[in-house]
Amino acid sequence: MTVRRLFALVVGRGAGESAELREARLRTLPDTWLLMVATIFWSQAGGWYVLALTGRRWAVLWIVADAALEAARVVLKTRHHRGHAQQTPQLYQAMATVNIVWFLVTAVAITALLRLGDPGMLVLGTMLAVGWMGVVASRYAAFPRLGAGLLYLLGAAATAGFLFSPDLGVMAILTPGAPVAYQLLLRQNYMILMEAITAREENLHLSMHDPLTGLPNRLLLRERLAALLKDQHGRTGGVAVLCLDLDGFKPVNDRYGHAGGDWLLRSVAARLRTAVREIDLVCRTGGDEFVVLLPEAGRADAVHIAERLIASCREPHDVGGTAMVRVGLSVGIALAPEHGRDIDELLSFADDALYSSKRGSKGVWTLHSSDA
Structure with missing residues (x-):
């Protein structure tokens, strides 16, 4: 499956959705600079924390992969900020692809953390899994397919980690069910967001078109x-x-x-x-x-x-x-x-x-x- 087809699948237009409404949804895809800085800090802090306490070599791979993907996100965000999104529609595809790969790397790291069985690593892995689920439910509300996929990816990563962990505990019971709860929140956020986007697009259309003839004003x-x-x-x-x-x-x-x-x-x-x-x-x-x-x-x-x-x-x-x-x-x-x-x-x-x-x-x- 090509990147374009995957992008169309996870971000695809809903039934009866206009091109303007789809474009409005896509404009919510780029992260804000503040969220990007927070993401870099927490993901890098997690990797360095694991490396310092456990000395595991895979933590180095996590840090390097995360840094490379974050650098790619910064480059794409900069291009979008300068207005290249209107000239290159593929920019949104690149953003979605980088974000998906980033979550794949994070999911692997969560599984590895939980498999260690160390109480501190169990807490950190659970916090990462549940915390990023909350981010997905809010951040990807405009893309319910993509959001649901990322939620269950994180849930599967946590479940796999707990299955191979020597110390399960109560978190092993609660965490796998989190994607279901967060998907309900994702759905609610999607409905609220689409109502706001639709109202905005309708108001924008009315402000720029003649109500009698429908022609631009x-x-x-x-x-x-x-x-x-x-x-x-x-x-x-x-x-x-x-x-x-x-x-x-x-x-x-x-x-x-x-x-x-x-x-x-x-x-x-x-x-x-x-x-x-x-x-x-x-x-x-x-x-x-x-x-x-x-x-x-x-x-x-x-x-x-x-x-x-x-x-x-x-x-x-x-x-x-x-x-x-x-x-x-x-x-x-x-x-x-x-x-x-x-x-x-x-x-x-x-x-x-x-x-x-x-x-x-x-x-x-x-x-x-x-x-x-």
């Missing part, structure tokens, strides 16, 4: 345009900004009321989405005004899509089954880097070009001129 428009302009450096493709305004919307709104106007706006929004490419972004910025962002587009691409947008709106629109109405569409175009690289400047240029179209024959497109 001005906030998401500026965020996406800023990202496109930033990514444009070093690339050959340009970015086109198209400002759109309906011709004849007010008479429809006056005659059929706001309900009819809403039907018309939803119909226009649906047609605009079908007239652009998959990589393009159609936004509603207010009233009967829209903005379309075209990444990797030059002058010819922008003009071609503008003509498609205009043509898509010419056909009659159904306003709630009461009537069929006709409206037009005027378009203003600005290009980056040809006309500039500033967000407000590009939007202003496209808006000026739009009103040049509105002052003319309407239902046409106008390209911003640097000489204007």
Whole structure:
């Protein structure tokens, strides 16, 4: 089984889960710096404690393996902190893999500790097993499959150690049952966390989308345009900004009321989405005004899509089954880097070009001129 398939199995998307929700779960995978420091301290302290008291050679292997894995976790955390997670999705796979291997090493160490039979080592091994189960139940609440697997791994390690230990005691009876109790806690934490993540994602979506048409709003428009302009450096493709305004919307709104106007706006929004490419972004910025962002587009691409947008709106629109109405569409175009690289400047240029179209024959497109 490949690492990718294993990752998909233990972290995989739930039934009906959106890509955004899965991404939100994955963002909980990296440890905080504080937790990472605490993990390094306790795992290294345990290894050195065993080495100092028992002189066992396997303790050296434990210390070295733990140090190597902790170093890998620090490197991955640093890359994630610098924003590489958005550029390399495999980073999450690497994090999950390193964490699983770390728990495997820890499980082997727990078994070895409990097999010694020394009272101090029994206490330390039990503390490590039960303590890390508590961490898993909390830390991996977003990944119940992975969390359950780690819980039973630690439980199996403790059980194996007690079976071969010369001195069992009461801990040998209580510890093997701990994974079951912690899995119930894991499940509860998962439900609480998913409710919080879902609410956050819904609020984020509402804050960045128009509730009437479902299109991105001005906030998401500026965020996406800023990202496109930033990514444009070093690339050959340009970015086109198209400002759109309906011709004849007010008479429809006056005659059929706001309900009819809403039907018309939803119909226009649906047609605009079908007239652009998959990589393009159609936004509603207010009233009967829209903005379309075209990444990797030059002058010819922008003009071609503008003509498609205009043509898509010419056909009659159904306003709630009461009537069929006709409206037009005027378009203003600005290009980056040809006309500039500033967000407000590009939007202003496209808006000026739009009103040049509105002052003319309407239902046409106008390209911003640097000489204007």
